[in-house]
Amino acid sequence: MKAGVIGVSALPVGRHQGENADLLLYRLLRDALDDAGVDKSEVQALFTTPEGFTVRCTKIRAARLAEYMGLELRSALVVENGGASSALGVKSLVREIEAGRVDVGVVFSSEVEKYKFSPPEDLHAIMDINALYLPHDCLYGLMTATPYYALSMQRYMWEYGISHEEIAKVAVLLRENAGRNPLAQYRDPITVEDVLASRPVSPPIRLLDCSPASDGGAAVVIASEEYIKRRRKDAAYITGIGEWHDDSHFIPPTDGITHFPAIAKATAEAMDAAGRKIEDVDVAEVYGVFTSSELITYEDVGFFSRGKAPEAVAAGETAIGGSIPINPSGGRLSFGHPFYVTPLLEIAEIYWQLTGKAGERQVRDPRVGLAEAEHGMMNGSIVLVLEV
Amino acid sequence: MTQPMGWPDWRDVDGRMLEFLERLKEREFATTFCDDCETCFFPPQGFCPECFSEKVSFKEPEGKATLYAFTQIDRSFRFAAPDVIGVVEIEGVRGRVLSRIDAPIEELEIGMDLTLDFIDVGEGYLLHQFRPAMPAGA
Numbered sequence: 134m135k136a137g138v139i140g141v142s143a144l145p146v147g148r149h150q151g152e153n154a155d156l157l158l159y160r161l162l163r164d165a166l167d168d169a170g171v172d173k174s175e176v177q178a179l180f181t182t183p184e185g186f187t188v189r190c191t192k193i194r195a196a197r198l199a200e201y202m203g204l205e206l207r208s209a210l211v212v213e214n215g216g217a218s219s220a221l222g223v224k225s226l227v228r229e230i231e232a233g234r235v236d237v238g239v240v241f242s243s244e245v246e247k248y249k250f251s252p253p254e255d256l257h258a259i260m261d262i263n264a265l266y267l268p269h270d271c272l273y274g275l276m277t278a279t280p281y282y283a284l285s286m287q288r289y290m291w292e293y294g295i296s297h298e299e300i301a302k303v304a305v306l307l308r309e310n311a312g313r314n315p316l317a318q319y320r321d322p323i324t325v326e327d328v329l330a331s332r333p334v335s336p337p338i339r340l341l342d343c344s345p346a347s348d349g350g351a352a353v354v355i356a357s358e359e360y361i362k363r364r365r366k367d368a369a370y371i372t373g374i375g376e377w378h379d380d381s382h383f384i385p386p387t388d389g390i391t392h393f394p395a396i397a398k399a400t401a402e403a404m405d406a407a408g409r410k411i412e413d414v415d416v417a418e419v420y421g422v423f424t425s426s427e428l429i430t431y432e433d434v435g436f437f438s439r440g441k442a443p444e445a446v447a448a449g450e451t452a453i454g455g456s457i458p459i460n461p462s463g464g465r466l467s468f469g470h471p472f473y474v475t476p477l478l479e480i481a482e483i484y485w486q487l488t489g490k491a492g493e494r495q496v497r498d499p500r501v502g503l504a505e506a507e508h509g510m511m512n513g514s515i516v517l518v519l520e521v
Numbered sequence: 522m523t524q525p526m527g528w529p530d531w532r533d534v535d536g537r538m539l540e541f542l543e544r545l546k547e548r549e550f551a552t553t554f555c556d557d558c559e560t561c562f563f564p565p566q567g568f569c570p571e572c573f574s575e576k577v578s579f580k581e582p583e584g585k586a587t588l589y590a591f592t593q594i595d596r597s598f599r600f601a602a603p604d605v606i607g608v609v610e611i612e613g614v615r616g617r618v619l620s621r622i623d624a625p626i627e628e629l630e631i632g633m634d635l636t637l638d639f640i641d642v643g644e645g646y647l648l649h650q651f652r653p654a655m656p657a658g659a
């Protein structure tokens with residue numbers, strides 16, 4: 134039994150400070166069901182993520198959300214595995230549908246994050262963030278993922294002889310795409326010079342090499358093929374899923390940091406399950422959080438060989454009218470990056486693209502789409518193939 | 522509720538990080554060695570990631586240290602900002618060592634040989650750091 138996406142909803146990415154994250158979720162669910170033309174009584178599964186990265190996370194969350202919305206469910210789950218969480222939620226829901234337990238379900242997530250911390254009130258949040266970066270790393274006060282990606286970008290430039298100028302072009306292109314996305318956080322055009330002149334964060338990474346930390350929310354309604362046919366819905370079928378987790382969280386013990394094997398392995402599994410080759414993909418959304426990791430991801434998914442992504446971007450191959458449009462939404466860099474929500478935004482964009490609903494950024498007649506999400510420094514990856 | 526050096530107690534699964542810090546105080550940079558499969562691994566932990574043995578003991582790695590990659594953090598909460606950090610590879614050790622590098626970033630190159638060093642961080646603690654090895658004859 135195949136499963137397909139039949140409706141989505143999403144909030145503008147940016148700041149939703151002062152709003153209640155749960156209330157945002159309830160509205161997202163209502164709007165996604167409206168979009169799908171599904172009645173609330175038909176929802177049998179509800180999968181979500183924790184509340185956010187910097188805020189307090191509660192227990193028994195899925196049941197509490199269901200109670201507020203008056204939903205009786207056959208399946209309820211909170212999924213946590215960093216940035217891959219909501220994509221893993223989609224996978225779990227697809228498996229429930231494939232197993233024949235569920236006809237219609239929703240994966241949703243919202244984030245209203247905290248951007249300023251004041252000890253001692255926020256000590257717990259600070260400790261939890263610090264603890265992400267392994268005991269020996271946090272001794273040096275890392276506190277963010279940026280230095281890790283800076284190390285990766287430095288070696289990527291060094292190993293392949295690539296300049297920052299060549300890397301910066303992808304930020305410019307993503308911003309151009311975001312200019313056509315009304316939900317995107319950053320929409321004003323930028324130039325390569327702007328990227329190179331932006332504030333140094335962790336050399337060689339500068340501010341415009343980074344994705345922003347964002348608030349946002351999205352919901353994805355998924356149904357069985359039988360339901361889709363019976364109710365005559367437009368659907369983007371999920372035809373292949375792949376997943377891989379390395380034995381490392383940030384810096385791998387032996388493997389390189391200029392390619393991310395988990396992405397290649399997850400993509401291979403997803404392609405195999407879909408009976409597709411990478412050349413069949415017409416549009417992709419990937420989880421690139423920095424310019425360099427964006428480019429490396431293009432290479433590991435298999436669109437370009439190693440060290441060749443910058444040149445492909447410069448040649449326009451990844452642009453909306455190019456041979457393989459990647460991140461037409463503006464990507465994490467310019468669409469914005471509420472990290473638990475991001476995979477759902479990627480899947481929403483692929484759904485919009487495959488069903489011809491992507492407006493000004495519509496790719497021409499795509500049939501096969503790919504969405505990729507990750508956790509750690511790409512140490513874990515999940516890839517979904519969607520088709521119409 | 523926190524361990525020394527400001528890291529959360531729930532990451533110290535088996536007490537080996539505390540022992541690591543205690544040994545650093547004696548200017549000893551030692552990590553864990555599996556007595557069963559003879560893997561030397563970093564960070565120190567009480568459970569061998571290769572063979573699951575809990576028969577591990579501390580050992581000072583003797584292999585050559587080289588600089589794998591480096592960057593600078595401008596919001597270091599422990600050291601004066603900006604501060605240089607790097608990933609160090611030590612021959613014979615499974616796992617790379619993230620460390621402060623005691624040199625201006627302009628003077629560093631990927632692949633250069635490094636020498637182990639220590640830095641006083643107050644409260645009675647020392648941390649490991651590395652600096653470029655003196656070129657032969659210098």
Ligand SMILES: [Zn+2]
Pocket residue numbers: 555556557558559560569570571572573574
């Ligand atoms: Zn062992």
